[in-house]
Amino acid sequence: MTNHYEVVVLGGGHNGLVCAAYLARAGMRTAVLERRHAVGGAAFSEEVFPGFTFSVFSYGLQHLYPQIIHDLELRKFGLKSVAYGDLFSPTEDGHCLITNDDVAATSKNIAQFSPRDAEAYPKFVDFHNGLAVYLRHLGTEVPPDPTASTFRDVTRTLAFSWRNFGLRTKLFDFAELMTQSAEEYLSHWFENDAVRALFAYQAGIGNFVGPHSRGSALACLYNMLTDHSHEIPRGHVIGGMGTVSKALAASAQRLGVEIHTNAEVEHVIVDNGKLKGVATKDGREYRAGIVASSMHSKILFGKVVDRKHLPDDLLQSLEKFNTVGTNWKINVACNRPPQLKCLGSDSARPVSAFVHIGPTIDYLEKAYDDAKYGKFAQAPWMTVATPTYLDKSMAPEGKHVVNLYGGHVPYKLREGDWSSHRSEFIQTVWKVLDEFVPGFTNEIIDYQVLLPIDIENILNIPGGNILHGQMTPDQLFSRRPYPHYADYRTPIQGLYQCGSSCHPGGGVTGLPGFNAVREILRDRGKKRSPI
Known part of the structure; x- marks a missing residue:
């Protein structure tokens, strides 16, 4: 079966949806092909355990570009967020550094540790x-x-x-x-x-x-970095991060975008040097003169595009692009929320919806050192986020969901493999929690563990790096994803990139998709841009 469009977007993550929506807004007949059963990519909510809904991968709204929220009317389509409020950082000696967006209040709290600071x-x-x-x-x-x-x-x-x-x-x-x-x-x-x-x-x-x-x-x-435009509060998205993707999908569909799920792309169709569209693994063809890919760059150029169409410099850069992930996530369903030891036990203590456990520079460095030598961190740093303090819809009445996100773990262990060491790693995480949040592990009902290898397999991200590649100076701006190919174009005319492998990189910003649209329309000679 063959379908015909002006544009086909590969991948229904938030960047792909942003790209598709704006292109449709410019009057182009556009389709989105998503490999999984639902759109969203890493911005995805799911009822992992009965009654317990999680932001499975990304878990907070911090970077989404305000113009996208405004232009695509995402609030109209259900996007709503609540600020996390205070951030709690417990120390090893039982104290707690509390910070927030109020500079004066934060300075007052810092004064308890250092008047000079x-x-x-x-x-x-x-x-x-x-x-x-x-x-x-x-x-x-x-x-x-x-x-x-x-x-x-x-x-x-x-x-x-x-x-x-x-x-x-x-x-x-x-x-x-x-x-x-x-x-x-x-x-x-x-x-x-x-x-x-x-x-x-x-x-x-x-x-x-x-x-x-x-x-x-x-x-x-x-x-x-955060955006202080107040277009929408940074923090927890009501319903989880999947709400962002659902709002983008609804906006795109209103503009005429067709979204096809369970549509895994097998290869890009190039005939006599000209882009003709893509073919999916179920035998369908989606013909289009423009294809915009939000899939990982290594998947696009390593599997979907025939290497004979690619120059040597790109293939060499492809191998060098560092996509190793060392962060992990554990989604916890529990009877009661974490209660920090440093806040005491009185009923008037503040609500700790957002916690960072990483009390010293040495603590953070040792977690890195362990993974550098092929071991998982023996004392991992971690974020402990409890969205059900702010959003009761994500768990049964009286219960809670907790997102644990931290580092570091090696993608591959130096000795053994993850199938035999996964439970040992989990016990290490519980040990840290018991030190700073005593008694919490006894309240756990169930949990989901996501290591880099799991993120790779579920989201089709090589190396399991949730940002598609490290955000270090050698992999930013004109070098992202590769030198000479940072302008969203590829060596194949009509084939573009619009995902987190591109500038400005990972995080739920929408900017790779947003920026790619301008270049696509510029090449098409569109005088009036929807951006």
Whole structure:
């Protein structure tokens, strides 16, 4: 059976849905092909145990580009979020550092650990926000190829330089971030180890780095980015992260997009050097002059596109793209929520919906060291998020769901394999929880464990890196996913990329899909863009 469209989008994750919706908004007949039984990719909710619904993979809304929310009317289609509120960071000596978006209140809490750091914190926030403005803007730019010599590429590079002329004042700051470790960067600001660890924690999210790793300062800053436009609160999405994908799908379908699930693409059809569409494993063909792929770059170029259509430089870069994942996730159904030891036992204690366990720089570094040598962390750092404090719909009355996310674990163990060591790793996680959240493991009803190998198998992400590839300086901007191919185009005319393998990278931003649309429409000569 053959179907005909103007555009076929490969992958129904949030980036693919964003791309499809905007292309349909531009008047193009568009279809989305999703390998799994439902859209969403990593932004996916599921009733894993009877009555218990989880954000199975990604678990918080922090980076979604506000214009996408507005343009696609996502609130109209059910997107609603609630701020997490306070972040609790317990220390090894029984204290707790509490932070939130209120700079003055956070400074007051930091003063209990270091008066000097309390004074430095507002300056740190201002400095960080100044850099964040530029990083958020760069996220919406199409990276130029500084090595290209064609007239079009040179003019685009010059235009990019002119648009971002103000960035020159921040170049030294960015140079430091790209070369410094998170520990070095944070030590310029703070003296207290618990305060430094609070921020250094961010570097390991999606990245196989420790706080002493070169370049981890930039990874730290990227994961600290949030959007303060107030288009929608950052935090927990009501109904879980699948609500984001459902809202995107509903918006896209209203615009005329056809969504096909259980449609795994087998190969891209290229005839006499021209793109003709794609074929799925069930024998169907979807003909189109434009194909936009949100699937992982290594899957697209390593399996779906015949290598004879690809140049040597891309194939070489394909092998170098670091997609190793070392983060894990455990989704827990429980009788009662975690209760931090450091908050005491009185009924008036604050609700701890969001907790970071990673009390010192050394604690974070040791977790990295263990995985570096092929072992899982003996004391893993972790986020403990309890969305049912904010959203009662996700569990039966009186029960709770808890998302545990942490690091590090090796993709492959040096000795043995995960089938024989999985239960040992889980006991290590429970041991850390019992130290900081005593009694919680006795309240567990059931749990789902997701290691990098599981993420790889379920989501078709090589290496199991939830960000599609590490967000380190060598894999960002004009080098993401590969040098010379960072502008969402590929060597095959009409074939584009629009997923997290591309700039600006992973996280639920929607920006790879958003940016790819502009380039697709530019190549089509569309004078009026929906963006």
